[in-house]
Amino acid sequence: MEYLTLNNGVKMPLLGLGTFLADGDTGQKAVITALDIGYRHIDTAAEYGNEKQVGQAIADSSVARDEIFLVTKLWNEDMRNGTFTTAFEESLNRLGVDYIDMYLLHWPAGDYVAAWQVLEKIYKSGKTRAIGVCNFQPHHIEDLRKVWSVVPVVNQIELHPELTQEPLRNFCNKLGIAVTAYSPLGGPKQAGRMMDNPLFSDIAQKYNKTAAQIVLRWGLDIGVAVIPKSANPARIAQNIDIFDFKLGKEDIAAIDALNIDRRVGYDPDNFNF
Ligand code: A2P
Numbered sequence: 003m004e005y006l007t008l009n010n011g012v013k014m015p016l017l018g019l020g021t022f023l024a025d026g027d028t029g030q031k032a033v034i035t036a037l038d039i040g041y042r043h044i045d046t047a048a049e050y051g052n053e054k055q056v057g058q059a060i061a062d063s064s065v066a067r068d069e070i071f072l073v074t075k076l077w078n079e080d081m082r083n084g085t086f087t088t089a090f091e092e093s094l095n096r097l098g099v100d101y102i103d104m105y106l107l108h109w110p111a112g113d114y115v116a117a118w119q120v121l122e123k124i125y126k127s128g129k130t131r132a133i134g135v136c137n138f139q140p141h142h143i144e145d146l147r148k149v150w151s152v153v154p155v156v157n158q159i160e161l162h163p164e165l166t167q168e169p170l171r172n173f174c175n176k177l178g179i180a181v182t183a184y185s186p187l188g189g190p191k192q193a194g195r196m197m198d199n200p201l202f203s204d205i206a207q208k209y210n211k212t213a214a215q216i217v218l219r220w221g222l223d224i225g226v227a228v229i230p231k232s233a234n235p236a237r238i239a240q241n242i243d244i245f246d247f248k249l250g251k252e253d254i255a256a257i258d259a260l261n262i263d264r265r266v267g268y269d270p271d272n273f274n275f
Pocket of ligand 1: 020184185186187188189190191214215229230231232233234237238240241
């Protein structure tokens with residue numbers, strides 16, 4: 003596993019297991035498999051409805067808690083209702099842990115500036131080792147910047163070869179904010195379609211890897227962390243097997259050129275949940 007040092011010195015594994023849509027028993031099994039084969043970064047959210055199962059998998063695993071980078075997120079409704087602290091405590095309870103590694107604002111919803119100030123307090127209390135945001139555009143980050151005493155460590159955003167997010171990555175990098183790519187394979191429903199592009203199979207052949215491994219490696223090679231979701235043991239294993247090669251410049255450029263700014267998820271400037 004390779005790690006990225008965040009702006010507060012905490013080290014984040016560059017590859018994590020995404021668990022959106024891996025709920026109930028499926029989610030629990032996926033996390034157990036992932037930890038068994040070397041994943042050390044697990045991404046969940048209050049909204050995914052699987053914190054209990056993720057926590058149980060961590061408790062049952064032989065991997066020590068302090069080797070696991072556990073991420074969860076504050077949901078929009080709590081941001082709108084102002085129930086920030088209660089929501090955090092409820093996440094801790096469901097996960098059955100006494101600290102989180104990284105706590106994120108899930109979307110720029112409600113009074114996200116007030117929410118950020120509460121996250122700063124939680125961070126300073128030591129109950130989370132890092133705080134960050136998801137789905138923030140530059141103008142949302144600028145709003146936080148007016149008041150922040152803690153710079154977000156991460157902005158977790160939709161990012162894949164059809165949405166390379168170069169301007170937003172550059173903006174974040176200048177402020178010392180790392181980027182984590184969600185839907186790095188093109189999202190839950192689109193994964194097949196995007197990865198069917200023959201460019202990936204051509205490049206895959208060259209490196210003796212699969213199309214998915216090429217897409218994930220491209221993410222690492224452009225400097226972001228990736229959290230592919232899979233509930234399938236073979237694919238969970240495949241997705242971590244990306245640390246023994248790097249793509250050449252020409253292959254990175256060819257994948258970069260697939261960008262069409264196409265989202266599979268919601269637009270952070272236009273969502274209704
Ligand atoms: P599954 O859970 O059945 O493996 P993303 O992380 O971009 O949201 O992509 C997740 C989607 O991609 C899921 O549908 C997942 O299905 C599928 N997926 C995950 N890993 C791979 C892989 N290595 N090859 C093909 N599809 C994959």
